[in-house]
Amino acid sequence: MKYLVINGSPHKGNTWKLVEYAVSYVKELDKYAEFSPHREKVDVVYNDMGWADGLILCSTTFNMRETALLKNLIDHFCYLMHRPHFFTKKALFITSVGGVGAKGAVKSITGSLAAIGFNRCYSYRVGTASWNVYKPNEKVKKQLRKVSEKFCEDVKGKKMHYPKSNLLIPYNLFRGMGRYYAPGTEYEAADGVYWTEKKRVARAYDKGIPLHLYQRVIGGIFCFIGKTAGKYMVVTYKK
Ligand SMILES: Cc1cc2nc3c(=O)[nH]c(=O)nc-3n(C[C@H](O)[C@H](O)[C@H](O)COP(=O)(O)O)c2cc1C
Numbered sequence: 001m002k003y004l005v006i007n008g009s010p011h012k013g014n015t016w017k018l019v020e021y022a023v024s025y026v027k028e029l030d031k032y033a034e035f036s037p038h039r040e041k042v043d044v045v046y047n048d049m050g051w052a053d054g055l056i057l058c059s060t061t062f063n064m065r066e067t068a069l070l071k072n073l074i075d076h077f078c079y080l081m082h083r084p085h086f087f088t089k090k091a092l093f094i095t096s097v098g099g100v101g102a103k104g105a106v107k108s109i110t111g112s113l114a115a116i117g118f119n120r121c122y123s124y125r126v127g128t129a130s131w132n133v134y135k136p137n138e139k140v141k142k143q144l145r146k147v148s149e150k151f152c153e154d155v156k157g158k159k160m161h162y163p164k165s166n167l168l169i170p171y172n173l174f175r176g177m178g179r180y181y182a183p184g185t186e187y188e189a190a191d192g193v194y195w196t197e198k199k200r201v202a203r204a205y206d207k208g209i210p211l212h213l214y215q216r217v218i219g220g221i222f223c224f225i226g227k228t229a230g231k232y233m234v235v236t237y238k239k
Helices: 014-029 042-051 068-076 102-115 138-157 165-181 190-195 213-232
Strands: 002-007 054-060 090-097 120-127
Touching: 002 014, 002 042, 014 054, 014 090, 014 120, 014 138, 042 068, 054 068, 054 102, 054 138, 068 102, 090 102, 090 138, 102 120, 102 165, 120 138, 165 190, 165 213
Parallel strands: 002 054, 054 090, 090 120
Antiparallel strands: none
Protein backbone atom coordinates (compact mmCIF):
# COMPACT_ATOMS: atom_id res chain seq x y z
CA MET A 1 0.00 0.00 0.00
CA LYS A 2 1.02 3.66 -0.30
CA TYR A 3 1.61 5.95 2.67
CA LEU A 4 2.27 9.66 2.98
CA VAL A 5 4.04 11.05 6.05
CA ILE A 6 3.56 14.74 6.85
CA ASN A 7 5.54 16.42 9.62
CA GLY A 8 3.38 19.27 10.94
CA SER A 9 6.00 20.31 13.51
CA PRO A 10 8.69 22.92 12.85
CA HIS A 11 11.48 20.43 13.58
CA LYS A 12 12.14 16.73 14.05
CA GLY A 13 11.83 16.50 17.82
CA ASN A 14 9.97 14.31 20.32
CA THR A 15 6.91 13.88 18.11
CA TRP A 16 9.01 12.86 15.11
CA LYS A 17 10.67 10.16 17.20
CA LEU A 18 7.23 8.62 17.72
CA VAL A 19 6.48 8.86 13.99
CA GLU A 20 9.67 6.95 13.21
CA TYR A 21 8.43 4.12 15.43
CA ALA A 22 4.96 4.20 13.82
CA VAL A 23 6.50 4.05 10.32
CA SER A 24 8.70 1.10 11.34
CA TYR A 25 5.63 -0.73 12.72
CA VAL A 26 3.71 -0.11 9.49
CA LYS A 27 6.72 -1.28 7.42
CA GLU A 28 6.91 -4.49 9.48
CA LEU A 29 3.26 -5.27 8.85
CA ASP A 30 3.03 -4.05 5.26
CA LYS A 31 6.10 -5.38 3.48
CA TYR A 32 5.13 -3.65 0.25
CA ALA A 33 4.61 -0.22 1.85
CA GLU A 34 5.74 2.68 -0.32
CA PHE A 35 6.50 6.04 1.27
CA SER A 36 6.44 9.30 -0.63
CA PRO A 37 9.47 11.53 -0.02
CA HIS A 38 8.89 14.80 1.83
CA ARG A 39 7.52 17.53 -0.48
CA GLU A 40 6.93 21.16 0.22
CA LYS A 41 4.28 22.75 -1.92
CA VAL A 42 0.60 22.58 -1.07
CA ASP A 43 -0.56 21.27 -4.45
CA VAL A 44 2.10 18.61 -4.29
CA VAL A 45 0.85 17.63 -0.82
CA TYR A 46 -2.68 17.49 -2.21
CA ASN A 47 -1.57 15.19 -5.04
CA ASP A 48 0.34 13.00 -2.61
CA MET A 49 -2.71 12.76 -0.36
CA GLY A 50 -4.61 11.50 -3.40
CA TRP A 51 -1.82 9.04 -4.16
CA ALA A 52 -1.55 7.59 -0.64
CA ASP A 53 -3.88 4.98 0.84
CA GLY A 54 -2.76 5.91 4.35
CA LEU A 55 -1.65 9.26 5.76
CA ILE A 56 0.62 9.49 8.81
CA LEU A 57 0.45 13.02 10.08
CA CYS A 58 2.15 14.49 13.13
CA SER A 59 2.30 17.74 15.01
CA THR A 60 3.70 18.81 18.33
CA THR A 61 1.00 20.08 20.68
CA PHE A 62 1.61 23.81 20.99
CA ASN A 63 -0.69 25.65 23.37
CA MET A 64 -3.20 22.78 23.45
CA ARG A 65 -3.60 22.65 19.66
CA GLU A 66 -1.70 21.59 16.54
CA THR A 67 1.17 23.80 15.39
CA ALA A 68 0.44 26.97 13.40
CA LEU A 69 2.44 25.32 10.61
CA LEU A 70 0.02 22.43 10.31
CA LYS A 71 -3.02 24.70 10.81
CA ASN A 72 -1.73 26.77 7.91
CA LEU A 73 -1.62 23.70 5.65
CA ILE A 74 -5.14 22.77 6.72
CA ASP A 75 -6.35 26.31 6.04
CA HIS A 76 -5.01 25.95 2.49
CA PHE A 77 -7.23 22.89 2.17
CA CYS A 78 -10.36 24.60 3.54
CA TYR A 79 -12.01 24.47 0.10
CA LEU A 80 -12.04 20.69 0.55
CA MET A 81 -14.56 21.10 3.35
CA HIS A 82 -16.96 22.48 0.70
CA ARG A 83 -15.99 19.77 -1.76
CA PRO A 84 -14.74 16.77 0.22
CA HIS A 85 -12.39 14.25 -1.47
CA PHE A 86 -10.30 11.47 0.13
CA PHE A 87 -13.34 9.32 1.03
CA THR A 88 -11.41 6.06 0.85
CA LYS A 89 -8.38 7.26 2.83
CA LYS A 90 -7.35 6.40 6.38
CA ALA A 91 -5.09 8.47 8.62
CA LEU A 92 -2.97 8.15 11.74
CA PHE A 93 -2.33 11.37 13.68
CA ILE A 94 0.48 11.43 16.25
CA THR A 95 1.18 14.21 18.72
CA SER A 96 3.40 14.67 21.74
CA VAL A 97 2.94 17.20 24.52
CA GLY A 98 4.92 18.26 27.55
CA GLY A 99 2.04 17.54 29.91
CA VAL A 100 -1.47 18.66 29.03
CA GLY A 101 -3.44 19.72 25.98
CA ALA A 102 -2.86 16.97 23.41
CA LYS A 103 -6.56 16.11 23.36
CA GLY A 104 -7.25 19.52 21.79
CA ALA A 105 -4.76 18.85 18.98
CA VAL A 106 -6.22 15.38 18.32
CA LYS A 107 -9.79 16.69 18.24
CA SER A 108 -8.86 19.52 15.91
CA ILE A 109 -6.93 17.39 13.40
CA THR A 110 -9.20 14.34 13.36
CA GLY A 111 -12.18 16.70 12.94
CA SER A 112 -10.52 18.49 10.00
CA LEU A 113 -9.59 15.22 8.29
CA ALA A 114 -13.11 13.84 8.69
CA ALA A 115 -14.51 17.08 7.26
CA ILE A 116 -12.47 16.70 4.07
CA GLY A 117 -13.70 13.14 3.66
CA PHE A 118 -11.23 10.81 5.42
CA ASN A 119 -12.98 7.54 6.18
CA ARG A 120 -11.22 6.80 9.48
CA CYS A 121 -8.63 8.65 11.54
CA TYR A 122 -6.60 6.88 14.23
CA SER A 123 -4.61 8.89 16.73
CA TYR A 124 -1.91 8.53 19.34
CA ARG A 125 -0.96 11.15 21.93
CA VAL A 126 1.67 11.03 24.63
CA GLY A 127 3.06 13.26 27.38
CA THR A 128 6.84 13.58 27.17
CA ALA A 129 7.81 15.96 30.01
CA SER A 130 10.71 16.76 27.72
CA TRP A 131 12.08 19.21 25.20
CA ASN A 132 13.92 17.31 22.46
CA VAL A 133 15.49 14.56 24.58
CA TYR A 134 12.45 12.32 24.89
CA LYS A 135 12.95 8.55 24.84
CA PRO A 136 9.72 6.56 24.42
CA ASN A 137 9.52 3.80 27.04
CA GLU A 138 8.39 0.22 26.35
CA LYS A 139 4.77 0.96 27.34
CA VAL A 140 4.57 3.86 24.89
CA LYS A 141 6.14 1.78 22.11
CA LYS A 142 3.65 -1.02 22.79
CA GLN A 143 0.69 1.36 22.63
CA LEU A 144 2.03 3.02 19.49
CA ARG A 145 2.61 -0.38 17.86
CA LYS A 146 -0.98 -1.36 18.62
CA VAL A 147 -2.49 1.75 17.05
CA SER A 148 -0.04 1.67 14.08
CA GLU A 149 -1.01 -1.96 13.40
CA LYS A 150 -4.73 -1.18 13.62
CA PHE A 151 -4.24 1.67 11.15
CA CYS A 152 -2.16 -0.47 8.79
CA GLU A 153 -4.62 -3.41 8.92
CA ASP A 154 -7.41 -1.00 8.07
CA VAL A 155 -5.48 0.49 5.13
CA LYS A 156 -4.61 -2.96 3.79
CA GLY A 157 -8.10 -4.36 4.42
CA LYS A 158 -9.66 -1.50 2.39
CA LYS A 159 -12.84 -1.78 4.40
CA MET A 160 -14.97 1.33 4.10
CA HIS A 161 -16.63 2.36 7.38
CA TYR A 162 -19.98 4.05 7.77
CA PRO A 163 -19.49 7.81 8.20
CA LYS A 164 -20.39 9.52 11.49
CA SER A 165 -23.88 10.92 11.11
CA ASN A 166 -22.83 14.45 12.09
CA LEU A 167 -20.70 14.62 8.91
CA LEU A 168 -23.85 14.18 6.86
CA ILE A 169 -25.16 17.56 8.02
CA PRO A 170 -22.64 19.88 6.29
CA TYR A 171 -22.26 17.45 3.39
CA ASN A 172 -25.95 17.49 2.61
CA LEU A 173 -26.48 21.19 3.29
CA PHE A 174 -23.84 21.78 0.62
CA ARG A 175 -25.48 19.19 -1.62
CA GLY A 176 -28.76 21.09 -1.34
CA MET A 177 -27.21 24.53 -1.86
CA GLY A 178 -24.70 23.58 -4.55
CA ARG A 179 -27.20 23.98 -7.43
CA TYR A 180 -27.32 27.76 -6.84
CA TYR A 181 -23.63 28.01 -7.76
CA ALA A 182 -23.72 25.81 -10.86
CA PRO A 183 -22.26 27.02 -14.17
CA GLY A 184 -24.54 29.68 -15.66
CA THR A 185 -25.81 31.01 -12.30
CA GLU A 186 -24.96 34.53 -11.08
CA TYR A 187 -22.35 33.36 -8.57
CA GLU A 188 -21.09 30.28 -10.35
CA ALA A 189 -18.28 28.60 -8.45
CA ALA A 190 -16.31 25.37 -8.28
CA ASP A 191 -18.75 24.22 -5.55
CA GLY A 192 -21.58 24.39 -8.09
CA VAL A 193 -19.69 22.16 -10.52
CA TYR A 194 -18.84 19.63 -7.82
CA TRP A 195 -22.33 19.36 -6.32
CA THR A 196 -24.13 19.07 -9.64
CA GLU A 197 -22.01 16.13 -10.81
CA LYS A 198 -24.34 13.24 -11.58
CA LYS A 199 -22.73 10.84 -9.10
CA ARG A 200 -23.31 13.30 -6.22
CA VAL A 201 -26.80 14.75 -6.72
CA ALA A 202 -28.78 11.71 -5.70
CA ARG A 203 -26.84 10.30 -2.73
CA ALA A 204 -26.42 11.45 0.87
CA TYR A 205 -22.66 10.69 0.86
CA ASP A 206 -19.97 9.55 -1.54
CA LYS A 207 -21.00 6.44 -3.44
CA GLY A 208 -17.95 4.45 -2.33
CA ILE A 209 -18.98 4.65 1.34
CA PRO A 210 -21.76 2.56 2.90
CA LEU A 211 -24.73 4.32 4.50
CA HIS A 212 -27.41 3.13 6.92
CA LEU A 213 -30.98 3.71 5.88
CA TYR A 214 -31.45 6.27 8.67
CA GLN A 215 -28.37 8.11 7.41
CA ARG A 216 -29.92 8.38 3.96
CA VAL A 217 -32.98 9.89 5.62
CA ILE A 218 -30.85 12.38 7.63
CA GLY A 219 -29.01 13.27 4.42
CA GLY A 220 -32.27 13.81 2.56
CA ILE A 221 -33.61 16.11 5.28
CA PHE A 222 -30.49 18.28 5.34
CA CYS A 223 -30.30 18.37 1.56
CA PHE A 224 -33.87 19.67 1.53
CA ILE A 225 -32.98 22.31 4.16
CA GLY A 226 -29.96 23.39 2.10
CA LYS A 227 -32.03 23.55 -1.07
CA THR A 228 -34.71 25.65 0.63
CA ALA A 229 -32.31 27.94 2.52
CA GLY A 230 -30.23 28.40 -0.63
CA LYS A 231 -33.17 30.09 -2.35
CA TYR A 232 -33.09 32.90 0.19
CA MET A 233 -29.44 33.07 1.17
CA VAL A 234 -26.90 33.32 -1.62
CA VAL A 235 -23.21 33.36 -0.74
CA THR A 236 -21.69 36.10 -2.91
CA TYR A 237 -18.28 35.71 -4.50
CA LYS A 238 -16.14 38.53 -5.83
CA LYS A 239 -16.21 38.38 -9.61
C1 LIG B 1 5.37 26.99 21.64
C2 LIG B 1 5.22 25.79 22.52
C3 LIG B 1 3.99 25.49 23.06
C4 LIG B 1 3.82 24.38 23.89
N1 LIG B 1 2.58 24.13 24.41
C5 LIG B 1 2.43 23.11 25.29
C6 LIG B 1 1.15 22.88 25.92
O1 LIG B 1 0.14 23.52 25.65
N2 LIG B 1 1.06 21.89 26.83
C7 LIG B 1 2.16 21.14 27.20
O2 LIG B 1 2.00 20.31 28.08
N3 LIG B 1 3.35 21.27 26.57
C8 LIG B 1 3.51 22.24 25.64
N4 LIG B 1 4.74 22.42 25.01
C9 LIG B 1 5.78 21.37 25.16
C10 LIG B 1 5.79 20.41 23.95
O3 LIG B 1 4.47 20.02 23.59
C11 LIG B 1 6.58 19.11 24.24
O4 LIG B 1 7.85 19.41 24.71
C12 LIG B 1 6.67 18.20 23.00
O5 LIG B 1 6.97 16.86 23.37
C13 LIG B 1 7.76 18.66 22.01
O6 LIG B 1 7.66 17.86 20.85
P1 LIG B 1 8.59 18.13 19.57
O7 LIG B 1 10.01 17.87 20.03
O8 LIG B 1 8.13 17.15 18.55
O9 LIG B 1 8.35 19.56 19.14
C14 LIG B 1 4.92 23.53 24.18
C15 LIG B 1 6.19 23.83 23.62
C16 LIG B 1 6.35 24.95 22.82
C17 LIG B 1 7.70 25.27 22.22
